[in-house]
Amino acid sequence: MTFDLLLKGGLLPDGTQADIAVTAGRIAAIAPGITAPAAEVVDATGLLVSPPLIDCHFHMDATLSYGTPRVNASGTLMEGIALWGELKQLQSRADIVSRALAYCRQAMAKGVLAIRSHVDVTDPSFRTVEALLEVRDAIKGKMDLQLVAFPQDGWFRAPGAEAQVIRALDAGVDVVGGIPHFERTMADGAAAVRAACRIAAERGLMVDLHCDESDDPLSRHIETLAAETIAFGLQGRVTGSHLTSMHSMDNYYVSKLIPLIAEARVAAIANPLINITLQGRSDTYPKRRGMTRVPELLAAGVNVAFGQDCVMDPWYPLGSGDMLDVAHMGLHVGLMTGTEQMRRAFQMVTDAPAQIMGLDFGLRVGARASLVVFDCATAIDALRLRPARRVVISDGKVVASTVPAATEIMAFSKA
Numbered sequence: 001m002t003f004d005l006l007l008k009g010g011l012l013p014d015g016t017q018a019d020i021a022v023t024a025g026r027i028a029a030i031a032p033g034i035t036a037p038a039a040e041v042v043d044a045t046g047l048l049v050s051p052p053l054i055d056c057h058f059h060m061d062a063t064l065s066y067g068t069p070r071v072n073a074s075g076t077l078m079e080g081i082a083l084w085g086e087l088k089q090l091q092s093r094a095d096i097v098s099r100a101l102a103y104c105r106q107a108m109a110k111g112v113l114a115i116r117s118h119v120d121v122t123d124p125s126f127r128t129v130e131a132l133l134e135v136r137d138a139i140k141g142k143m144d145l146q147l148v149a150f151p152q153d154g155w156f157r158a159p160g161a162e163a164q165v166i167r168a169l170d171a172g173v174d175v176v177g178g179i180p181h182f183e184r185t186m187a188d189g190a191a192a193v194r195a196a197c198r199i200a201a202e203r204g205l206m207v208d209l210h211c212d213e214s215d216d217p218l219s220r221h222i223e224t225l226a227a228e229t230i231a232f233g234l235q236g237r238v239t240g241s242h243l244t245s246m247h248s249m250d251n252y253y254v255s256k257l258i259p260l261i262a263e264a265r266v267a268a269i270a271n272p273l274i275n276i277t278l279q280g281r282s283d284t285y286p287k288r289r290g291m292t293r294v295p296e297l298l299a300a301g302v303n304v305a306f307g308q309d310c311v312m313d314p315w316y317p318l319g320s321g322d323m324l325d326v327a328h329m330g331l332h333v334g335l336m337t338g339t340e341q342m343r344r345a346f347q348m349v350t351d352a353p354a355q356i357m358g359l360d361f362g363l364r365v366g367a368r369a370s371l372v373v374f375d376c377a378t379a380i381d382a383l384r385l386r387p388a389r390r391v392v393i394s395d396g397k398v399v400a401s402t403v404p405a406a407t408e409i410m411a412f413s414k415a
């Protein structure tokens with residue numbers, strides 16, 4: 001038989017060397033020394049080959065807008081939300097589409113082949129939703145875009161937000177979103193969590209809430225989210241994003257909370273680049289790091305992923321679309337420099353987000369043949385060096401390639 005594509009000699013994240021054969025967009029074989037002919041051969045000898053990088057928490061309707069109409073002077077989450085309120089009145093559907101597609105190209109070059117983006121549904125013009133649905137169609141077959149109906153200004157706080165969430169879901173948006181800590185009261189926040197879970201249960205959808213993105217140790221909507229997940233039978237379909245208040249919570253309370261999250265099979269997404277800069281803003285010293293309790297959640301068996309969240313938008317002036325930057329920051333903030341912890345950090349931008357988004361990626365026969373060849377040998381070196389993504393393969397087709405930069409050192413001779 002002839003394979004469509006054969007990836008030769010790659011090193012898998014577990015360190016084993018194997019060839020990967022692809023037929024009809026799926027992995028047909030993983031074994032050393034495959035000799036059957038292939039229409040296309042990619043030489044990956046001695047290079048890391050992994051499933052694609054995935055960003056499971058992003059805001060594509062705001063990306064690459066930095067400075068429009070002004071920058072976030074205080075650097076706070078709340079000024080960012082206010083600034084986004086100004087920007088969304090100004091931007092056209094075409095603006096959003098062109099910026100989003102530019103971002104997708106950047107991310108794809110870095111080996112990112114799936115993104116879960118929240119889309120603000122509280123703009124009555126609905127142009128953010130229409131724009132990102134257009135983007136999802138435009139990149140279909142090359143990159144997976146999963147959209148979350150996100151009522152940025154609050155489920156109850158923004159007039160008509162629930163109707164807009166439903167309108168977005170009816171239009172084809174995939175996941176139910178929310179922002180309970182932004183409601184006017186804790187009770188409204190709890191009611192918003194319940195409403196999101198009810199809609200997801202009725203429609204057979206997943207839930208992904210911006211949850212407790214706050215330094216307030218009493219912001220405890222994650223407890224409600226886990227309890228309602230169990231009550232509505234949504235185990236395995238619900239994600240709590242950010243969860244930064246957990247950083248500041250009382251340890252005794254957390255010792256009860258984390259087992260509840262695990263029991264409900266609620267996944268967690270930490271966004272280290274953003275929350276290391278947004279949280280702790282009102283602290284003097286010591287300043288809190290503001291990332292959720294990643295190692296403790298992992299130890300309890302919770303599926304935890306890292307997300308990018310923002311690139312050059314009202315909340316964050318930096319970012320490149322490279323999920324290795326995100327994992328690099330995440331392992332530093334989480335004090336995860338143990339060897340196994342660093343390997344886990346790599347999985348938190350590959351395998352863990354695939355599971356959260358329900359994507360059939362992975363290094364197994366029958367999985368989608370979406371793979372990345374890195375210009376290094378190991379997952380830990382990928383985090384350390386964030387090297388060129390030499391070849392990016394989406395569903396069996398090469399969609400991006402990068403030639404590593406060549407540097408010559410004249411100052412010292414080789415030993």
Ligand code: FE2
Binds near residue numbers: 058210241
């Ligand atoms: Fe977010």
